[in-house]
Amino acid sequence: MKTLRRCERFCDCYRIHIRKLSVISDNKPEPSLVENVVHVERVSNLHYLLQLCAKTRSSVGGRACHAQVIRVGWEMDVLTSNMLINMYSKCSLVDSARKKFNEMPVKSLVSWNTIIGALTHNAEGQEEALTLFIQMQREGTPFNEFTISSILCKCAFKYAILECMQLHAFSIKAAIDSNCFVGTALLHVYAKFSSIKYASQIFDSMPEKNVVTWSSMMAGYVQNGFHEETLLLFHNAQFMGFEQDAFMISSAVSACAGLATLVEGKQLHAISHKSGFGSNIYVSSSLIDMYAKCGCIREAYLVFQGAMEVWSIVLWNAMISGFARHAYAPEAMILFEKMQQRGFFPDDVTYVSILNACSHMGLHEEGQKYFDLMVRQHKLSPSVLHFSCMVDIFGRAGLVHKAYELIERMPFNATSSMWGSLLASCRVYGNIELAEIAAKHLFEMEPNNAGNHILLANIYAANEKWDEVARARKLLRENDLKKERGTSWIEIKNKVHSFTVGERNHPQIDEIYAKLDDLVVELKKLNYKVDTSNDLHDVEESRKQMLLRHHSEKLAITFGLMCLPSCIPIRIIKNLRICGDCHIFMKLMSKFTSREIIVRDTNRFHHFKDGFCSCRDFW
DNA sequence: GTAGGGTTAG
The missing domain is CATH 1.25.40 (Serine Threonine Protein Phosphatase 5, Tetratricopeptide repeat)
Structure with a gap:
């Protein structure tokens, strides 16, 4: 007992x-x-x-x-x-x-749900999970919210959006669509299929939302390029009293990277430290990317070094890509070696970044060396992106025939970006014959892109083929093709000021034009001559000079000089490539005002200091 | 007893 x-x-x-x-x-x-x-x-x-x-x-x-x-x-x-x-x-x-x-x-419903959940966790099991779900239907076992949410997120991507819509319809029929898990899974799937409208409709109609719902919606927005909406949602979540987690912070930081809003990015960096997410891989890699995309490569490197404890391949890739973006090819190459010394093997993303670094510095031999290394040593199969980088490398280095040969013999169909890169290189190196071939393909692929017509016309103009220039102009006029309007942004005291070419709406625009006129007078003393060779407008020379003078980045830099203290660099973001005249203007301006000027255009960063640009006039 | 979210790439 x-x-x-x-x-x-x-x-x-x-x-x-x-x-x-x-x-x-x-x-x-x-x-x-x-x-x-x-x-x-x-x-x-x-x-x-x-x-x-x-x-x-x-x-x-x-x-x-x-x-x-x-x-x-x-x-x-x-x-x-x-x-x-x-x-x-x-x-x-x-x-x-x-x-x-x-x-x-x-077997009970829980047995089915548990095995389906188990299978969805790895890619090999997802097909089987779907088969089990179908088997459940055939056997007449009713599913519930657990079944649908498991199936949706992990398996639905294997199929098309129609299958996801069918699962959505199933959940409505079973009256489980208002369940928080099901709703979150649905909006996640729609966002993955880039149906951001459906995703946000589901988000808005959900009766109950939790922190995962909010962060899924933010991730959906940021992955589809809706950066402003991401930040708005982040602030709303804060307002609603949801504590920010690492998921939300990494999405918000990525949004800041997209918008190049340094002030908000820095605030998020502080929040991540305060919340104890400083060592989170996702937060750290998005912070590195954000600083690099905001023009602060030193700060990006500090975050990279600070994340030493939790290094992952993504952190290395983010830093190498940052260096590439700023055309710091030697630094990118050193990091490429270092990562291997620390036991990390480069992956396909690393190679896209390192090839990009070579491209911006005109290093075609090094580029070819990395391409060979990727195939021979690391046994990676080059993707269309890697070939695109190689076309860019050869073209920028002046080897336009080699770039064309590569397009002809690669195992993919050429993309518009490849032909665009070749056309741009033909303009720099004056190859009309290849330019016409590239343009022909581009016109077929992007008939409404005025930039391609303008680029070809520029090549004709540079070679004094005036009949062809006139033909190109006529084509642009007849088809009413207009180039995207040049716009530049500058962030001052937490507010983003935007300027379009010939801006009239900014509240201080008169003051800005007056200041710009004064600056041009000063720069002319430093031998500044307005370079109108890139301007195709069918107008007189004096009008062309006026149009160039009012390019958006010139207005933004003038406003920056008026508002920002002399000790800090002026950072400008542009939606198009910087033109030759603005590039000379910025170089002279950095010398005349002793200011550091950083311009991010669609291709890369330009750091202007003491009359020189980091791109060494190669862009 | 079972379910949902994030980073790097011309």
């Missing part, structure tokens, strides 16, 4: 111990607990222990539990079997989970 009581106390003691651990523990169960699992003969104790093993991903404890289940003959118990499947799933032992599921003579 006394022994029995002692045994009961022993079991009770375990029950309390296991129960406490299953609620609070983030660590694996102590080895003694796992060893003593054989003593636990109460079903509730085993259940607690199974939960604990699933939570802590302890396969040793989990297998011991399974052995105990068999020993005491609870194999047929549905609840216990479900817990075993879940434990195996969390311990990444999918085969064991599948075996247990198949052995069950009677």
Whole structure:
């Protein structure tokens, strides 16, 4: 009798111990607990222990539990079997989970949901998960919100948006579409298919939203280029009292990178530190990218160094891409070597970045060396992006025939960006013959892109082929093709000021034009001559000079000089490539005002200092 | 007992 009581106390003691651990523990169960699992003969104790093993991903404890289940003959118990499947799933032992599921003579909805959930966690199992879902339908087992949310996010991408819409319809029919998990999964899927309108409709109509819903919507926006909406949502989430997590912060930082809003990006950097997400890989890599895209390559490198503890390939890639963007090819190359010394193998993204760095510096031999290294040493299969980089490298280095040959023999169809790159190179190196070939393809692929027609006309103009220039002008006029309007942005005191070419709406525009006129007078003393050779407008020379003088980046720099203290650099973002005249203007302006000027155009960064540009006039 | 979210790429 006394022994029995002692045994009961022993079991009770375990029950309390296991129960406490299953609620609070983030660590694996102590080895003694796992060893003593054989003593636990109460079903509730085993259940607690199974939960604990699933939570802590302890396969040793989990297998011991399974052995105990068999020993005491609870194999047929549905609840216990479900817990075993879940434990195996969390311990990444999918085969064991599948075996247990198949052995069950009677399955509950939870059994189906658990095995489907287990299969969705890796790419190989997703097809099987979908098959099981279809099998469920055939067998007449009703699904619920758990089934749909598992299936939606991981498996739906294998198919088209129509399948996702069908799953959406299923959930409406089953009246589970208002469930928070289902809604979040649905908006995530629609955003992945770039149907941001549907995603935001679902978000707005959800009766209950949690922090995952908000961060999924933010991620959806930022991945589809809706940067302003991302930041708006971030502020709304703050207003609604949701504590920002690392998911939200990384999306918000990416939005700042897209918008090049340095002030807000810095605020988010401070928030991430304060919230303890400073060492999160996603936050760190988006911060590196944000600083690089805002023109602050030193700050990007500081974040990179600070993330030393948690280095991942993405952090290396983000930094190499940052260096490439700023045409710091030697730094990118050093990092490329260093990453390998630290045991990281370059991946396809690393190679896109390193090739891009070579392209911006005209390093065609080095570019070819990296391309060969990618194939021979790292056994990576070059994608269309890598070929695109190589076309750019050869073209920019003046090897236009080599670029064309590569387009002809590569295993992909040429993209418009490749022909565009070749056309731009033909303009720089004056190759009319290849320019016409590239333009022919471009006109077919992008008939409404005025920039391509203008580029070809510029080549004719440079070669004094005036008849062709006139023909190109006529074509532009007849088809009413207009080039995207030049716009530049500058951030001053947390506010973004935007200027279009010939801007009239800015509240201080008269003051800006007056100041710009004064500056031009001063720059002319430094031999500044307005270069109208790139201007195709069918107007007099004096009018051309006026149009060039009012280019958006000139207005933005003038406003920056008026508003920003002399000790800080002036940062400008532009929607088009900087023109030759503005490039000379910025160089002279940096010398005349002793200011550092940083311009981000569509291609790259230009750091102007003491009359020189970091691109060494190669862009 | 079972479910949903993030970073780097011309």
